[in-house]
Amino acid sequence: MAHPYIPNSVPAVRERMLKAVGAASVEEFYADIPESIRLRRPLDLPAPLRSEAELVRHLDGLLARNTPGALSFLGAGCYQHHVPAVVDEVATRSEFLTAYAGEPYEDHGRFQALWEYQSLMGELLELDVVNVPTYDGFQATGTALRMAGRVTGRRTLLIVGPVDPDKLSKIADYVRPDHDVVLVDAAAVADLDLSADVAAVYCETPNYHGILDASVPALAARAHAAGALLVAGCNPISLGVVAPPSAYGADIVCGDIQPLGIRMSFGGGNAGFIATRDDPRLVSEFPSRLFGVIPTTVEGEYGFGDVDYERTSFAVREEGKEWVGTAAALHGIMAGVYLALMGPQGMREIGETILANTAYAQRRLAEIPGVEAPSAAAGQVSFADFLVRFTGSLTAAEVNTRLLALGIHGGKVLSATDALYCVTEIHTREDIDRLAQALEEITA
Amino acid sequence: MSAHSPRTSVPPAEARVGAKPRLRRFHQASWDEPLLFELTSPGERGVGVPTTDLPVPALPAGLARESAPQLPELSQLHVLRHYLRLSQENLGVDLNIDVGQGTCTMKYSPKVNDTFVVDQRISELHPLQDESTVQGVLEIIYRLEGLLKEISGMDRVSLQPGAGSAAIYANVSMIRAYHASRGEAEQRDEVITTMFSHPSNAACAKVAGYKVITLMPDEDGYPDIEALRAAVGPRTAALLITNPEDTGIFNPRIEEFVRLAHEAGGLCCYDQANANGILGITRARDAGFDLCHFNLHKTFSTPHACGGPAAGACGVSEALVPFLPRPTVEFDGSRYRLEDDRPESVGKIRPFYGVVPNLVRAYAWIMSMGAEGLREVAETAVLNNNYLMAKVLEIRGVSAPYAKGRRRVEQARYSWEQLNADTGIHSEQIGVRAADFGTHYWTSHHPYVVPEPMTLEPTESYSQADLDEYAAILAEVAREAYEEPEVVRTAPHRSTIHQLRQESLDDPDTWAVTWRAYRRKLGAGA
Numbered sequence: 014m015a016h017p018y019i020p021n022s023v024p025a026v027r028e029r030m031l032k033a034v035g036a037a038s039v040e041e042f043y044a045d046i047p048e049s050i051r052l053r054r055p056l057d058l059p060a061p062l063r064s065e066a067e068l069v070r071h072l073d074g075l076l077a078r079n080t081p082g083a084l085s086f087l088g089a090g091c092y093q094h095h096v097p098a099v100v101d102e103v104a105t106r107s108e109f110l111t112a113y114a115g116e117p118y119e120d121h122g123r124f125q126a127l128w129e130y131q132s133l134m135g136e137l138l139e140l141d142v143v144n145v146p147t148y149d150g151f152q153a154t155g156t157a158l159r160m161a162g163r164v165t166g167r168r169t170l171l172i173v174g175p176v177d178p179d180k181l182s183k184i185a186d187y188v189r190p191d192h193d194v195v196l197v198d199a200a201a202v203a204d205l206d207l208s209a210d211v212a213a214v215y216c217e218t219p220n221y222h223g224i225l226d227a228s229v230p231a232l233a234a235r236a237h238a239a240g241a242l243l244v245a246g247c248n249p250i251s252l253g254v255v256a257p258p259s260a261y262g263a264d265i266v267c268g269d270i271q272p273l274g275i276r277m278s279f280g281g282g283n284a285g286f287i288a289t290r291d292d293p294r295l296v297s298e299f300p301s302r303l304f305g306v307i308p309t310t311v312e313g314e315y316g317f318g319d320v321d322y323e324r325t326s327f328a329v330r331e332e333g334k335e336w337v338g339t340a341a342a343l344h345g346i347m348a349g350v351y352l353a354l355m356g357p358q359g360m361r362e363i364g365e366t367i368l369a370n371t372a373y374a375q376r377r378l379a380e381i382p383g384v385e386a387p388s389a390a391a392g393q394v395s396f397a398d399f400l401v402r403f404t405g406s407l408t409a410a411e412v413n414t415r416l417l418a419l420g421i422h423g424g425k426v427l428s429a430t431d432a433l434y435c436v437t438e439i440h441t442r443e444d445i446d447r448l449a450q451a452l453e454e455i456t457a
Numbered sequence: 458m459s460a461h462s463p464r465t466s467v468p469p470a471e472a473r474v475g476a477k478p479r480l481r482r483f484h485q486a487s488w489d490e491p492l493l494f495e496l497t498s499p500g501e502r503g504v505g506v507p508t509t510d511l512p513v514p515a516l517p518a519g520l521a522r523e524s525a526p527q528l529p530e531l532s533q534l535h536v537l538r539h540y541l542r543l544s545q546e547n548l549g550v551d552l553n554i555d556v557g558q559g560t561c562t563m564k565y566s567p568k569v570n571d572t573f574v575v576d577q578r579i580s581e582l583h584p585l586q587d588e589s590t591v592q593g594v595l596e597i598i599y600r601l602e603g604l605l606k607e608i609s610g611m612d613r614v615s616l617q618p619g620a621g622s623a624a625i626y627a628n629v630s631m632i633r634a635y636h637a638s639r640g641e642a643e644q645r646d647e648v649i650t651t652m653f654s655h656p657s658n659a660a661c662a663k664v665a666g667y668k669v670i671t672l673m674p675d676e677d678g679y680p681d682i683e684a685l686r687a688a689v690g691p692r693t694a695a696l697l698i699t700n701p702e703d704t705g706i707f708n709p710r711i712e713e714f715v716r717l718a719h720e721a722g723g724l725c726c727y728d729q730a731n732a733n734g735i736l737g738i739t740r741a742r743d744a745g746f747d748l749c750h751f752n753l754h755k756t757f758s759t760p761h762a763c764g765g766p767a768a769g770a771c772g773v774s775e776a777l778v779p780f781l782p783r784p785t786v787e788f789d790g791s792r793y794r795l796e797d798d799r800p801e802s803v804g805k806i807r808p809f810y811g812v813v814p815n816l817v818r819a820y821a822w823i824m825s826m827g828a829e830g831l832r833e834v835a836e837t838a839v840l841n842n843n844y845l846m847a848k849v850l851e852i853r854g855v856s857a858p859y860a861k862g863r864r865r866v867e868q869a870r871y872s873w874e875q876l877n878a879d880t881g882i883h884s885e886q887i888g889v890r891a892a893d894f895g896t897h898y899w900t901s902h903h904p905y906v907v908p909e910p911m912t913l914e915p916t917e918s919y920s921q922a923d924l925d926e927y928a929a930i931l932a933e934v935a936r937e938a939y940e941e942p943e944v945v946r947t948a949p950h951r952s953t954i955h956q957l958r959q960e961s962l963d964d965p966d967t968w969a970v971t972w973r974a975y976r977r978k979l980g981a982g983a
Contacts, residue, residue, distance in 0.1 A: 016826075016830055016833060018564075018565055018567060018825075018917070018918065019830075019833055019834065019837050019917045019918070020918075020919070020920035020921075020923075021837050021840065021841060021917070021919075021920060021921060022833050022837055022917075026920075026921055027837075027840065029921070030840055030841075030844045030921055031840065033844060033847065034840075034843050034844050034846075034847045036843070036864075039836040039839060039840055041864060042734075042839040042840070042842075042843055042864045042865075042866065043707075043735075043738060043839070043866075044863070044864060045706070045707040045708075045709045045863065045864075045866075046707055046709070046735070046738065046739050047709055047711075047712065049712060050711070050712060050739045050743040050744045051738065051739055051743070052610075052737060052738060052739055052740055052743055055737070055828040055829065055832070056607055056608060056736075056737045056828035056831060056832075057607050057828070058604060058607055058608075058823070058827055058828045058831070059604075059824065059827065060827055061824065061825060061826055061827025061828075061829065061830050062824050062825055063825070065569050068569060068821060068824060068825050069569065069572075071824065072573050072817075072821055075593040075594075075596055075597055076573065076576055076578040076579065076593050076594075077578070077593065078592040078593030078596065079578040079579070079582055079590065079591050079592070079593040079594050080578075080586075080590040080591075081577045081578055081580075081581035081582055082577065082581065083590070085583055085586070087583040087585045087586065089585060090808055090809075091583055091584050091585070091808070091809065093581075093583065095506075095507075097503070097504045099503070099504070099533060099536060099537050099540075101575070102537065103537070103540045103541070103544065105571070105575070106541070106544040107549050107551035107552065108544040108545065108547040108548065108549050108551070108552065109544050109547060109549065109762070109763055110549065110551075110566075110571075110760045110762055110763075111549030111550040111551045111552075111566055111760050111761065111762075112547050112548060112549035112550070112761065112762075112763050113549075113550075113555075113558055113561050113563060113761035113763065113764060114558060114561065114761075114764055114899070115547075115548060115558070115897055116888065116889065116892070116897055116899075117954075117957060118889055118892040118897070118949050118952040118953065118954060119485060119547075119548045119553075119892040119895075119896070119897045119952060119953075120547050120548060120763075120897075121543075121546045121547070121952070121953040121954050122542075122543035122544055122545065122546035122547035122953070123543075123547050123763045123764075125490070125492070125543050125546070126540065126543045126763075127763070128970075128971075129492065129493045129494075129972075131970055131971050132492075132493070132494065132971040132972035132973070132975075133493075133528060133529075134971075135970075135971030135972065135973050135974070136526045136527045136528050136971075136972070136973060137526045137528070139526075140971075141970065141971050141973055141974040141977070142970045142971065142974070143970065143971060145764070146765075148619035148620065148623055148765070148807055149619060149807050149808050150808065151805065151807055151808055152619070152623075152807065159664075179804075179805045179808060179809075180805075180808075182804035182805040183804065183805040183806065183807070185804065186630055186803050186804050186805070186806075187664075189633075189665075189666070190664075190665060190666025191666070218520065225516060225517060225520050226517075227517030227518065227519070227520065229519075229520070230518075230519035230520065231519075252522065252526065253522065253525070253526065254513075254516070254521070254522055255516065255520055255521070255522055256516075256519065256520050256521060256522045256523065257522070260519075260522075260523070261519055261520075269808075276580040276581065277580070277581065277582060277583050277584070278574070278579055278580050278582065278813050278814050279579065279582040279583070279584050279591065279594050279809070279810065279813040280583075280584030280808055280809025280810055280811075280813060281766070281809070281810075281811060281812045281813030281814050281815070281816075282814075283619075283766075283807065283808055284766070291965070291970070291974050293965040296965070296968075296970075303968075303970045304970065305961070305962050305968045305969050305970055306492070306969050306975055307957055307958055307959060307961050307962060308957075308958045308961075309954050309955045309956060309957055309958060310955045310956045310958065311954075311955045314489070314954055314955060315492065315954070316954050316955075316957040316958075317957075318957055318959050318962045319962060320962050320963075320968045320970055321962070321963055321968065322962070322963075323963075326656045326657060326659075326660035327656060327902065327903065328903050329903065330656040330659040330660055330669075330671070330903075331656075331659040331660050331662065331663035331669045333656075333660060335660065335664050336622050336626070336656070336657045336660035336661055336664065337622075338620055338621060338622030338623075338655075338657050339620040339621060339622070339752075339754065339761070339764050339765045339767045340619065340620055340764065340765040340766075340767075341619065341764075341765040341766045342762060342763040342764035342765050343762035343763050343764075343765065343766060344765075344766060346540075346763065349493075350536065350540055352528055353493055353503060353528070353529060353531060353536045353539070353540075354502075354503030354504040354531075354533065354536050355502075355503065355504060355506070355528070356501070356502050356503060356528050356529065356530045356531070357525040357526055357527070357528045357530065358502050358525075358530070359502060359503070359504060359505075359506045360525075360526060360528065361525060362506040362507075362508050363506045363507075365508070365509070365513045366506065366507055366508055366509045368513050368514055368516075369509045369511040369512060369513045369514070370509065370511065372511070372512070372513075372514045373511045394514050394515075394516055394517060413587070414587075417587050417589075417590075422583065422586055422587065422590075425585050438506060438507045439507070441507075442509070442511065
């Protein structure tokens with residue numbers, strides 16, 4: 014029986030093609046594979062689900078054991094936002110979904126859509142150079158730090174905490190041969206001598222705990238005075254209201270575009286951005302592809318191509334900057350569609366709604382005996398993520414277990430007492446009140 | 458229209474096969490679409506956003522945005538129309554005979570598998586949800602690991618890397634951790650790879666701190682074993698090698714390569730980007746490898762998505778298991794859970810657990826194939842490649858260097874050197890002209906060891922008629938190169954755009970990566 018995905022599995026066709034190339038059987042094509050490494054038994058795999066109906070039934074049985082849709086206050090690097098229907102429409106177009114690395118002619122659309130993504134991010138970040146996305150924000154951060162290391166020729170990377178420990182793990186692994194990673198808090202930077210060997214000061218706004226740290230803008234001057242670069246992480250969905258890091262002097266800005274119209278998908282919806290000024294010293298350090306707009310032989314027609322391709326490992330293997338390969342281009346196109354839909358007004362509104370919801374949630378939860386919102390209590394403003402502290406008899410993990418019984422996902426547990434909760438534009442005041450009421454019952 | 462019209466009197470399929478295919482009178486969509494920013498109409502918007510009457514807190518000094526981002530303003534239909542026009546100016550596997558992107562394994566990505574990942578029971582899951590609410594997806598990841606363990610013969614598989622090169626990097630990181638655990642990290646500072654392995658093998662090793670030794674092909678195109686003998690030694694950390702290489706030639710001495718590296722105390726890491734032709738035929742474990750990686754967007758059918766999201770899978774032998782990225786997915790007989798407590802792990806390669814939608818698609822694809830189906834994939838991909846190769850080699854001016862008279866596995870690297878010598882036309886120009894017939898091809902990675910290269914990989918997805926049509930397009934363009942070279946030299950003629958003027962891409966004064974840079978440098982649209 015011919016397989017629906019394999020047209021030439023029809024026996025008669027197979028025979029005809031073998032005859033056409035003068036082969037008795039397909040075994041002839043494997044003549045170079047020594048007998049000693051041949052697998053002379055069938056792979057031991059489950060029986061195939063040959064019909065589409067059987068396959069759907071099997072997958073449906075597995076998906077039935079997942080439960081989405083509960084009221085959730087999880088963020089911590091993966092965010093629930095509304096995804097406009099037009100983003101899905103574009104993302105599922107065959108022409109984009111099934112294309113790959115074609116040339117600027119037959120795949121002009123991909124080049125333009127990605128150049129426009131770069132441009133939209135450039136406006137959001139107020140920077141002239143943005144890459145075709147890398148895998149995720151972790152990779153973007155690792156690469157941004159290595160770029161700073163190459164520009165300065167220095168070894169030490171000062172990471173201003175708090176930073177997601179998973180991200181720190183990635184950074185440490187990624188820069189290991191060339192850099193020493195030192196974790197400090199923002200207040201401590203003022204007392205450190207940066208002059209000797211610091212390549213970069215890395216900070217995030219909002220940081221891992223969601224805090225918009227007022228001491229961050231001064232870091233640029235500190236770093237620059239010492240000959241170091243400021244590498245700044247940010248959440249792009251905040252930038253309708255929060256200043257882009259370039260405004261306070263960041264040299265390299267990086268992060269993850271998952272919040273911009275890409276679904277959470279159990280943590281699979283990432284793509285990383287890296288952005289700089291249009292300074293050849295910085296541009297030449299990007300490993301990623303950078304698409305540029307160029308003219309064609311026809312007046313007024315736009316074409317696209319690779320800027321400074323000789324930087325890349327595609328051009329010069331290990332002599333290139335890190336490496337480039339398949340990463341997350343379609344997520345870039347999706348984020349572009351999202352920003353095109355949102356426009357300046359939408360980005361301002363979503364930023365304001367998230368700020369207001371984050372402030373309200375902290376205010377509301379802090380009214381509960383045994384529950385504190387330490388950042389808000391310290392006068393700090395948070396965006397989306399915020400710290401919650403449980404000072405009663407239950408641990409943060411135990412609180413989560415009880416919330417789950419009420420159909421609510423509590424925040425990411427950080428310690429016995431602390432958890433990282435999150436609200437976005439999709440949460441209503443009633444959702445936040447429902448969480449507060451549940452916590453009142455649980456901690457009473 | 459008359460029944461005698463040549464366009465309607467189609468002979469039966471059986472009679473058509475083998476006959477000279479009619480070249481398509483193709484023209485790609487060409488909307489002359491402006492840049493998004495040129496479409497702005499102040500005041501318009503594309504989507505409504507929830508607003509609130511709750512008070513908005515004031516931001517700290519220096520952290521409030523002072524002026525709105527200069528994003529374009531468009532109504533919803535106009536955003537949609539713009540992107541749909543761009544999509545029409547793009548060719549995917551679903552539309553063209555996409556055999557021309559050698560090394561990329563451009564196979565059909567079944568639509569049914571897309572339905573699983575847009576399902577809310579995947580798309581709306583948060584990665585930190587309580588494990589009791591995500592048992593289904595954890596089971597899929599666990600089961601996929603099991604399938605890939607059998608397909609590779611390895612002991613454990615990590616599905617965390619975001620794509621193939623990220624998987625190569627993860628493997629190199631594990632190699633580094635392995636040698637460090639034995640106190641040999643300082644001593645073993647060299648990695649050996651081959652010129653016809655993907656450049657990311659060399660580049661990832663360099664990032665991880667290794668000196669890179671690249672073996673060149675010998676006269677027959679096989680990696681030079683004498684060069685390997687000279688290269689291995691106490692400084693060898695690993696051999697990173699593809700097989701079959703990007704030439705489509707299988708290295709028959711692969712066991713000896715592995716043995717030489719092992720005898721020197723090095724590890725052997727198999728880049729299985731080219732696994733599509735050998736599924737169920739030979740496995741990484743069978744040749745003695747310690748690590749391997751697959752590209753799920755190549756061999757296991759997940760869509761290429763304009764260059765990702767993709768997914769990579771790293772397989773390792775028992776000795777390397779402690780170093781796998783964390784967390785792993787474990788099963789105790791009743792519950793699936795994430796195990797993050799892995800003290801020797803290299804840590805995180807990416808956030809959370811992997812590109813989950815593509816793990817689901819790859820799982821579904823393998824389940825729709827089974828052992829017999831995977832074998833059929835491999836055998837058909839190899840048959841298709843050798844069939845296409847026979848057709849291509851009938852064309853004037855093209856050759857398949859190396860391994861004369863030998864078969865290829867799932868792809869072949871050709872050379873238009875003779876055609877170039879005869880006509881002055883380059884391989885890139887032939888590929889561009891192919892766009893006028895609704896397809897395209899890729900040359901090869903750099904450097905061009907094979908002069909005027911073209912790399913074709915016809916996978917199992919294409920029919921005999923597709924392969925005949927593709928070969929006929931190449932034959933027609935080659936004929937033009939000899940008889941009317943100006944047609945090729947000035948191509949494309951029926952594509953979305955015309956010939957690019959690329960000079961500005963390497964000049965910092967004129968390159969323009971964003972609209973804001975374009976306006977500033979070229980004064981357009983200001």
